[in-house]
Amino acid sequence: MRQNSTAPRNNKLKPSSNLIMNGSVRVRVIRTLLAIQNGQSLSSVLDPLLNSLHDGDKGFAHALLLTTLRQWHALARLLDSLADNPIDEVEVRTTIQVGLVQLLYLEVADHAAIHETVEAAKEIEFAHSTGLVNAILRKVAKNPSKFRKKCDKKHSLPNWLAYQLKQDWSEQYDELTQGLRQPAPMFLRVNSAVTSVEDYQHALDGAEIDADIVELTTGFKVANSSESAATTTLSTKGLRLHQSTAVNALPDFALGTASVQDMHAQLAAPIINKALMAKLIAENANTDSDSDESNNELHILDACAAPGGKLAHWLELISANDESSLFHVKQDNAETSPVTADIKVTAIDNEAPRIERIRENLQRLNLSQHDLQQADNSIALNIVCADATRWQHGKNKKAATNEPVFDAILLDSPCTATGVIRRHPDISILRTEEDIEQTALLQADILHNLWPQLKAGGYLLYVTCSILKQENVEQMQDFITHHNDAVAVEFTEECSWGIEQAIGRQCLPIDSASGDGFYYALLMKS
Numbered sequence: 001m002r003q004n005s006t007a008p009r010n011n012k013l014k015p016s017s018n019l020i021m022n023g024s025v026r027v028r029v030i031r032t033l034l035a036i037q038n039g040q041s042l043s044s045v046l047d048p049l050l051n052s053l054h055d056g057d058k059g060f061a062h063a064l065l066l067t068t069l070r071q072w073h074a075l076a077r078l079l080d081s082l083a084d085n086p087i088d089e090v091e092v093r094t095t096i097q098v099g100l101v102q103l104l105y106l107e108v109a110d111h112a113a114i115h116e117t118v119e120a121a122k123e124i125e126f127a128h129s130t131g132l133v134n135a136i137l138r139k140v141a142k143n144p145s146k147f148r149k150k151c152d153k154k155h156s157l158p159n160w161l162a163y164q165l166k167q168d169w170s171e172q173y174d175e176l177t178q179g180l181r182q183p184a185p186m187f188l189r190v191n192s193a194v195t196s197v198e199d200y201q202h203a204l205d206g207a208e209i210d211a212d213i214v215e216l217t218t219g220f221k222v223a224n225s226s227e228s229a230a231t232t233t234l235s236t237k238g239l240r241l242h243q244s245t246a247v248n249a250l251p252d253f254a255l256g257t258a259s260v261q262d263m264h265a266q267l268a269a270p271i272i273n274k275a276l277m278a279k280l281i282a283e284n285a286n287t288d289s290d291s292d293e294s295n296n297e298l299h300i301l302d303a304c305a306a307p308g309g310k311l312a313h314w315l316e317l318i319s320a321n322d323e324s325s326l327f328h329v330k331q332d333n334a335e336t337s338p339v340t341a342d343i344k345v346t347a348i349d350n351e352a353p354r355i356e357r358i359r360e361n362l363q364r365l366n367l368s369q370h371d372l373q374q375a376d377n378s379i380a381l382n383i384v385c386a387d388a389t390r391w392q393h394g395k396n397k398k399a400a401t402n403e404p405v406f407d408a409i410l411l412d413s414p415c416t417a418t419g420v421i422r423r424h425p426d427i428s429i430l431r432t433e434e435d436i437e438q439t440a441l442l443q444a445d446i447l448h449n450l451w452p453q454l455k456a457g458g459y460l461l462y463v464t465c466s467i468l469k470q471e472n473v474e475q476m477q478d479f480i481t482h483h484n485d486a487v488a489v490e491f492t493e494e495c496s497w498g499i500e501q502a503i504g505r506q507c508l509p510i511d512s513a514s515g516d517g518f519y520y521a522l523l524m525k526s
Contacts, residue, residue: 021052026098026120028052029064033094042069042426060106068101069425070181074156075100078147082136092129095121099137104148110141156181160433161418168469172508176467179510184422187214187515188239188250189261189309191365193319197237200258203251210242214263218271219494220522222278223457233494234274238263240513256365261309262420264497264507264515268410268463269313275459275489275522276300276408277326283457297342298326301409303388303450305347306354308361310412310463315367318343318379327377342378346393346406348386355385389445393453404455411450413443415466419517422509440470447479451486454525459489462521467508472519476503480523489522 021028032049036042049065050058068075075097079087087093099117102108114137118130140147155162155177166173188211190200197213204211216236221229240263247253247260276298302311318326326343349355362368362381372379384391393405416439421427447462454460464471480486480503488503497515498505504521507514 021048023123024116024120025053025057025061026064026116027123029061029068030091030094030098030120030124032065033068033098034091036069036426036429037090037094039430041430042424063106064098064101066183066425067105068098069429070183070422071101071105071151071156072097072425072429073158074151074154074181077154078151079136081150082139083132087132089126089129091124091126092121092132095124095126095129096133096136099133100140100147100151103137103140103144104151114138114141152178157421157428158431161428161431164433164436164468169467169508172510175510176508179508179512180421180428181425182422182512183244184262184420184509184516185513186241186244187261187263187266188241188258189266189313190237190239190258191256191316192322193316194257197239200251201239203257204239204241207249207251209245209249211239212242214238214240215496216263216267217494217496218267218274219492220271220275221490221492222275223282223524229490230278231492231494232274232278233492234270236266236270238266254364256367259309259312259361259365261313262423262516262518264518265309265465266313267497267518267520268310268412268461269317271520271522272408272410272459272461273314273317273326275461275524279407279457279459280326297344298407299344299346299405301393301406301450301453302345302347303409303411303446304349304414305383305412306349306351306358308347308358310410311345311347311358312362312365312367314410315345315362315372315379315381316365318345319367319372319375319377325377342380344380344382346382346384348384348388348391350385350387352385355383358383389442389449391449403453404458405453407455407458409450409454409458409460410463411446411460412463413446413471415439415443415464415471416468417465419465419467419507419509419519422516436468436470440475443471443475444479447475451479451483451525456485456525458525460523460525462504462519462523464519465516466519467506467517472506473501473503473521476521476523485526487524487526489524491520491522 020031028049032045035045049061053061078100079093079096095117099113102113103110114134117137118134121127121130121133157177157180162177165176169176190197201211201213217233218236219231219233221231223229250258302314305311347358349358369381372381416431416435417424417427462476466472476488480488491505495505498507504519507518509517
């Protein structure tokens, strides 16, 4: 039977966009945590918190907030065991949990942690609770190692999510649930159109930033010119920093030389790009080299593209002057010249602010429409604000026919984002059990709308940052059941990442040095 979180909700709290940022550092962190419990995301409240503080207080506030979120549900269970009677006031619970984090995880001196937390209770106008706050924190301070072990013993997730992970990943459950409460490493994607991973690592060395090269190998089977399956392999290189670093300290970051992107997220663009290259090779092998048909016009789609990291990566690969570029695809006969192509790229997302975020990221990377138009190769980029469940290619509704248009589609599907809880620990507070079913229905709607717009022989790469099978392999199994022209492309043993599934592969955020939880499935339209 599925259980709900032990921490009671205070129904009197109302979401508010006006986050009050005054008082002590602890008070501001408490108010930020209350805002998150009211439904605001960490990304929307973190900057207001940090911007309200002096530089000397920002590091402590950031650590206090993020650690409290990561240990939230474990702290709630510990608090329930420490209290003689249920504590129903969410403000009081939050204040005590902030105090517990200082004692158990941040090694703040006992007297400072207790005194300042009690004072914080007064500042937020809950002076009646100071005796309770003081008593619980003093009890924990007498034997912090005991209570730390108790807090760390089990997971720090809502019980409904822990239950579902137990069902989906019984063998990896303990390691997975402990991994989700740890910070994630920082990875960089190097712009291959500008420099190499090795050269950028040297630049980081010069800036006294330590980083390791991480290389992931991907193998999958694609149809070739003889209509049989051939294995294709590719290598994806990124950089893992030994310590997280502010982007303004990274060499030439503002010039677009590198981007912050999880290592497992860096697999998306190379996979769909390689699949599209395989499609071109197969088609051109059956085309007379002297025919005009050897000059291809390609149309590709990045659906749900914001904030634009995977789109930018794909554009970098297309623009690179090496074998990863679609402009350098050769026919099977090595003596023939490379196949040229006019490439049309469409990117869609459903919110104007997210569209603006895409444009800003592409601008920094010198991949805006203007930049692409100035390049030697012909790449046309069109960014559209649209709902992927209904959008169809065409300049207007009358022109939209839902007919096959695209040679390849990258669908970075909406999901519950359970695979990135390490980076966004507020997810474990904001998500509910009902979100899974609703999200799965949304994913299915998007797939059903986009699939008819993919050409025969084209590829769709389905990606999520979820670790729940209902959103991933089960979604793909259901989709293929209802679409006879959808063929799952097999990933081979050459893959150095993820766990093989009935369809696709699943990465889990277990290793503290590896990437986040991502699911990949590659479909070909027969």
